[in-house]
Amino acid sequence: MESLMMDRQLLLSSLLWRTERLFHDKKIITRIGDGQYHEYTYREYGRRVRKLANALGRLGVEHGDRVGTLGWNHYRHLETYFGVPGFGAVLHTVNLRLFPDQQRFTINKVADEVLFFDPDQLALVEELVDLGIPTVKAFVVFGDTVPETRLQNVHAYEDLLAAETDEFEFPEFDERDAAAICFTSATTGDPKGVVYSHRGMVLQAMCLAMHDKLGMSEDQVWLEVAPMFHCNGWNIPHTALLQGSTLVLPGVHPQPIDYVRMVSDLKVTGMNAAVTIGTLMRDAVHSSGRDWDLGSLQTMWLGGQAPSKAIMNWWAEQYGTYVTQGWGMTENTPQICFSAIKSTLRENAGDDELLALRQKQGQPIPLVQIKILGAEGEELPWDGESVGDFWVRSPFTASAYYDDERTAENMVDGWFRTGDVGAIDPDGYVILKDRSKDLIKSGGEWISSIDLENALMAHPKVREATVVNIPDEKWLERPLACVVPTDDSLTEDDLRTHLAVDFAKWSIPDRFLFVKEVPKTGVGKYDKKVVRSLYTDGGFDAVEAKLG
Amino acid sequence: MESLMMDRQLLLSSLLWRTERLFHDKKIITRIGDGQYHEYTYREYGRRVRKLANALGRLGVEHGDRVGTLGWNHYRHLETYFGVPGFGAVLHTVNLRLFPDQQRFTINKVADEVLFFDPDQLALVEELVDLGIPTVKAFVVFGDTVPETRLQNVHAYEDLLAAETDEFEFPEFDERDAAAICFTSATTGDPKGVVYSHRGMVLQAMCLAMHDKLGMSEDQVWLEVAPMFHCNGWNIPHTALLQGSTLVLPGVHPQPIDYVRMVSDLKVTGMNAAVTIGTLMRDAVHSSGRDWDLGSLQTMWLGGQAPSKAIMNWWAEQYGTYVTQGWGMTENTPQICFSAIKSTLRENAGDDELLALRQKQGQPIPLVQIKILGAEGEELPWDGESVGDFWVRSPFTASAYYDDERTAENMVDGWFRTGDVGAIDPDGYVILKDRSKDLIKSGGEWISSIDLENALMAHPKVREATVVNIPDEKWLERPLACVVPTDDSLTEDDLRTHLAVDFAKWSIPDRFLFVKEVPKTGVGKYDKKVVRSLYTDGGFDAVEAKLG
Structure with missing residues (x-):
């Protein structure tokens, strides 16, 4: 009818x-x-x-x-x-x-x-x-x-x-x-x-x-x-x-200082930006030597990758700004998930649990359906543990790339393969682990470069950090960390000790390269391709020479 | 493409x-x-x-x-x-x-x-x-x-x-x-x-x-x-x-007391009901003789017709509850408008202006388009003054009644004639004057029964009031008021004096009938048809006999 x-x-x-x-x-x-x-x-x-x-x-x-x-x-x-x-x-x-x-x-x-x-x-x-x-x-x-x-x-x-x-x-x-x-x-x-x-x-x-x-x-x-x-x-x-x-x-x-000035001049209440902007604005506030009134800024939505706890806390403490995030991509117009804490979870959560929940990428927005598939194409449970490929569908998800053979790889049976890998918790919160191509498979075990990056960036003397997979004869792949320190006193051992709290020994990078800046893609994400290709071309020396 | x-x-x-x-x-x-x-x-x-x-x-x-x-x-x-x-x-x-x-x-x-x-x-x-x-x-x-x-x-x-x-x-x-x-x-x-x-x-x-x-x-x-x-x-x-x-x-x-108890028991934060429920719950609170904790109730959305200022104020003062409203109908799935005060209007408004703004039916919700047409079918300006028929269209507006010849009267050129009459202010706030059939045309002038009802219900000794058009030899139509008093001391003269503050003499009803209850439709609106047909059958006496 x-x-x-x-x-x-x-x-x-x-x-x-x-x-x-x-x-x-x-x-x-x-x-x-x-x-x-x-x-x-x-x-x-x-x-x-x-x-x-x-x-x-x-x-x-x-x-x-x-x-x-x-x-x-x-x-x-x-x-x-x-x-x-x-x-x-x-x-x-x-x-x-x-x-x-x-x-x-x-x-x-x-x-x-x-x-x-x-x-x-x-x-x-x-x-x-x-x-x-x-x-x-x-x-x-x-x-x-x-x-x-x-x-x-x-x-x-x-x-x-x-x-x-x-x-x-x-x-x-x-x-x-x-x-x-x-x-x-x-x-x-x-x-x-x-x-x-x-x-x-x-x-x-x-x-x-x-x-x-x-x-x-x-x-x-x-x-x-x-x-x-x-x-x-x-x-x-x-x-x-x-x-x-x-x-x-x-x-x-x-420039970052322009955003700071605009928030102050125009009493901006909300903004959306790539995740690095949250850090760059903080640094611009510091280096300006001025006492900015940014108290109007209630919401800072940082996208592209998860904002670190350090940056969430800094904005909350300085200006009462709530840093939030989601998960999106060009193929999804673009949002897939948005972070919002369910009242039943909020009720019993302490500050740390709340922050951990805010580190997740949030629940699917309305009209979006999501699933995770394992290596054999089997649907995995939403237990917060089982890691697989995320697939999505919605009225605003791409059904094809324009005149492009690569459609066949990514759009299958009415679903879109996002290329991201992770888990979904029992309340439907997505936990991104990595782009599938950025997961590190070392000696048969998976290492999440995102987990390592987040942990490194939580160190008070680290401004930026990226972790990439490099080939290894014995383990097939090993993680390599490139770190931008805030301070010359930072050592490799400091970082190793810092990571040892949360990570198994085998998952800690063997090498930490100190660099001036992590290369970024056109949209401000860490560009791991550049690091990998520098390494491929000339090993650690080439990475340090170019970025250090 | x-x-x-x-x-x-x-x-x-x-x-x-x-x-x-x-x-x-x-x-x-x-x-x-x-x-x-x-x-x-x-x-x-x-x-x-x-x-x-x-x-x-x-x-x-x-x-x-x-x-x-x-x-x-x-x-x-x-x-x-x-x-x-x-x-x-x-x-x-x-x-x-x-x-x-x-x-x-x-x-x-x-x-x-x-x-x-x-x-x-x-x-x-x-x-x-x-x-x-x-x-x-x-x-x-x-x-x-x-x-x-x-x-x-x-x-x-x-x-x-x-x-x-x-x-x-x-x-x-x-x-x-x-x-x-x-x-x-x-x-x-x-x-x-x-x-x-x-x-x-x-x-x-x-x-x-x-x-x-x-x-x-x-x-x-x-x-x-x-x-x-x-x-x-x-x-x-x-x-x-x-x-x-x-x-x-x-x-x-x-029953009304059940709603009161549920709000209290379950810490209800919001509710939606016909406009009379706001009054009946107030009365139930009073007659229960109990001191209810209804402070959890933030939002009371009253629909069907505009809530009076008296009821908006009572709930705000007693429990901090914000009474809001909109305008909808079965044919629109059902909302057309919803009341929200634009920040630019709120900034400069005093309490009275704000309350007046909240008496309007609000702005069209997303995807809804609205227009007002005059007697000749000409589109009227949004000046808050020009009164005409409201027409709407949207993806959730009926394009036809089911197997019904009356479709032709109401669905014309892709628009739906709502049957309501009123004006739109320069910010797109709808001001309902009446159902077109309920406007009173007296001596060539229009009298809004809704304006009279709202004014009557603002009198402290009036619980309910409805105004209907009755035929008149000299003026063609005249308004008749049916009033439910809270108190036996209320007189016709009290009401006349009360209305004379805001209404021209010719627009004040000639007769005020005191009744026990105003008849209501299946959805809780005042049923003017019943009053009119009682009057048609037996004049004032019949109305008083049946309702008094």
Whole structure:
């Protein structure tokens, strides 16, 4: 029996309908310099989004065409977030941190018709044209003027908008149509494209606005540190529009001290960022020598990997900030889990137990189903002990990579193999152990590099630490630790003694290399590939020479 | 361009997946006597829901078949909420408060195959069989045993479940398939059927769990006073399961003092009920002569019509309880708006302004679009002044009544005419003036019966008041007030003086009838039809004779 309900589609433009009417006076604030901000209301935002939609039509963009951006987090980039999918085209946010050849690859792969970019990316865009991006027929510079350039058919963003009216009726179409595309790096080979739906992005925004999840609310002033060129900015802009929250964007080339200043200047109440940002902001506070008032900051959502207990405690003690986390990936629009402590667990937990619970990656968000499979493909129990591969499914999980043979490896029988390994406890809390490729198999036993990293980073004299597997004749694999000390007095023996409290002797790394910085991926995660390939090329010396 | 996302359906069974795994230890508590409760966990709930699904198959129910219930709010009824739609059948909650002939009509209209009922409804069910409900092939009594009856093919609910295993794989099907049916009373003619989708009910639950809406959360102990036979219990059970909240059900024939006792016994934190319940609970507290500790009750959501300022203040002052409201109807699954005060409005508002804002019906919830149309069908501005007909659309708004010619009057061009009249302020807050049929047109001027009722109920000596339009030779219509005084000393002149502060002379009723009780509809709203028809039949005397 069919229901008799309206077949209204979940489109991103329906979020904008709310924001413009109900939250017209709320603001979007972009950092444009030290203590200098551009701000306007959601009403003005809506008008400009409509002008942009008209401009897309004039540029010859049609329903379903791809439109690329190379941009930082700012209001013009945010206008493309709703203008492009609202128009019915597909927003491809090119990752600023990929190599130019990978960027060229992604642009050609999805055949972007127009490319919007920030003025500071001009040299890069010229390089991309030299490398060959033949589908791009027009370029738009996010700004008032077109700089000196050898690019053809270039427009200034503000000129484009000035020529258009703010009347535009957002078209209605299937909620399963593509709204956006992001690429995710692969262990080997080219980046893999994920094609998001309007439906999935609207549903994710609703989840992030729910109690016991991120719980974004209207009265929040939210700082979006996570780059808008990565996983649609974790879907935070969409959630802010849905809820009418004040949205703060850090602008071009932000540094850790800029985030500190923004929290202080604008009384930011919540922010989301890669896990390293929590540490870098702490260090920036220290090295600034100033006494910042960051007491407005209630929530700091750190993603990408688990924040350490040390960083959770530092923020809580200094400013009363609650550091929270989840687990997500490009293929899941992006959240899979979010950390929230169930009342029945909270009731009887001491401080340490609570902190341990907060170290877990949380429970699956609504609409997400998860399972762990063992080596033989058998489903493992949720006992907090049995470790296997995580598989997920939901209305916002990728069913395929765009035109990519690697789909077959990862999307099987309606489930997506996340590539992460770990356990699930009896209350459904996910405990990530590792990327499957980062688990260390030493003498037939598994060693979790994440457990070692967390333990090392809990040492007061360690700023960053990563652990990678290196080949070993006797044990097949052994762990190697690269550590950034805060202090020259730290020794290998200190670390060995520190780890011996919680780890069996055989699981403690044989070598600890002291380095200046741990290499990071484009999205701020520790880049173990770089460490491994340095080691492969030249052993310990090569790692120390390059990173030390 | 199509997205590449999994086509996972929004099914009610997907909510249960969460509850069983993540909130297995949380409880459902049902009142079974004075201070006596039945309680079990969501884990046990899930097992019984699966047994019920198996039992439905054994009874010969097939996908899409209708299954009726005549039940109070209790755990067995709640099991049908997920067991029936989870199985793929359609739950028709027959309204206990309709007349038997109307109940018979609704059962025959949708052709219920099985009818579940509470033991205290046995005589009614026998009467229904006498009246004729030929499609019903089996009866199930919510209990351990089958009472003496002349019904054929009757089962005890517990016997049915005992015979089944708790293994059942919930089928996957289109989210637009019917999940439930409720009937709504019509001004004239038979009740009208609304056929709900899985999709719409899942989306509503997500909305009710969002911050700045109801915001139901895991740590709440929620008392579901609104009857489960009315609008799917306002979708509250589904939201509780989604969020893992403790759910408290008041059982058979609850009285206002029972709600008071449950709040006190179980430390209830939130509840939803018809607006009269707020007053009746207050009166029950008073007349009990006991000093109840109701301080756990943070949220009292009163629906059906706006709670008075007097009741909002009483609960805030006595127990710190925040009385909130919204606007909904059977045709909208059911919420349209929910009251939440935008931070920018809260900042500058004094207590009185805040209370005035809370008297409005709130902003549209996510995914709902709303408009007001004037007499000529022109769209009216959101200025808080222009009064017209409210129209809404959303993925959970009815597109038609079930097999009913009245669809054509109410569902036009993809919008639903709500039948309510009012204005929208510049921030999107809905201000209900009246049902269109209840507005009083006197001498060419509109008088709002709701405004008069609210003003009358703000008088300290008034318990209940309703205002209806009666025909008048000179003015065409005039308002008539029926008032339940708390005290014999109240006079017509007192009321006239009281109203004269805020109302023009011509809009004040000519007659105030003092009555013992205002007649109410099956869902607890003031039943103006009854007052009007008494007046039509025999004038003021008839109203006083019947109600006085």
